[in-house]
Amino acid sequence: MPQRPIEARRTVGASHRTPDAATRAGVRIREATPGDVPALVTLINAAYKPVDWWLFEQLRTDGEELLDALADPDGTLIVAEMDGALAGHLALWLRPDEAHFGLLATGPAFQGRGIAPLLIAEAERRARDAGYHALGLGCIRENGLPAYYESLGYRVTQESPSRLWDARQEFTYVEMAKDL
Numbered sequence: 169m170p171q172r173p174i175e176a177r178r179t180v181g182a183s184h185r186t187p188d189a190a191t192r193a194g195v196r197i198r199e200a201t202p203g204d205v206p207a208l209v210t211l212i213n214a215a216y217k218p219v220d221w222w223l224f225e226q227l228r229t230d231g232e233e234l235l236d237a238l239a240d241p242d243g244t245l246i247v248a249e250m251d252g253a254l255a256g257h258l259a260l261w262l263r264p265d266e267a268h269f270g271l272l273a274t275g276p277a278f279q280g281r282g283i284a285p286l287l288i289a290e291a292e293r294r295a296r297d298a299g300y301h302a303l304g305l306g307c308i309r310e311n312g313l314p315a316y317y318e319s320l321g322y323r324v325t326q327e328s329p330s331r332l333w334d335a336r337q338e339f340t341y342v343e344m345a346k347d348l
Contacts, residue, residue, distance in 0.1 A: 191281045207253075245257065303346050308341065327342050
């Protein structure tokens with residue numbers, strides 16, 4: 169099945185939004201709890217579906233995956249709350265050989281306010297405080313993600329064709345990193 173042209177897909181913006189003072193003041197960043205899982209499943213799937221459906225035609229996550237991540241001794245699920253609701257999510261893994269984040273999502277009602285950069289900054293702070301000198305991530309080139317992360321100081325370290333995550337077709341998997 170050929171890919172839809174990138175112009176026909178919803179991609180992530182080429183640069184990040186800097187949160188304004190009201191957003192910074194109104195966001196509370198904390199670790200997720202098992203009680204957050206149902207709301208996180210909804211938030212993550214709502215954020216990923218418009219961007220990833222062309223490639224996967226399935227929801228991005230489920231409660232079992234998030235509960236497993238919560239139980240991972242090397243992992244932390246970080247959430248942003250705003251106006252009493254979950255606004256964003258990021259999974260951070262501090263493994264012996266690397267610090268890595270993924271599953272970054274901002275709820276549709278909160279997109280464009282700079283929530284994602286706040287979550288990434290928190291992941292960078294935690295990795296730095298734990299003694300790591302770099303933070304890595306993996307993303308999909310065809311969804312416009314590398315340019316977004318480059319706007320936050322990340323650089324491409326490797327690219328390869330992939331069918332990870334049960335993709336319906338091949339895509340370009342991009343590994344990126346930022347020195348902390």
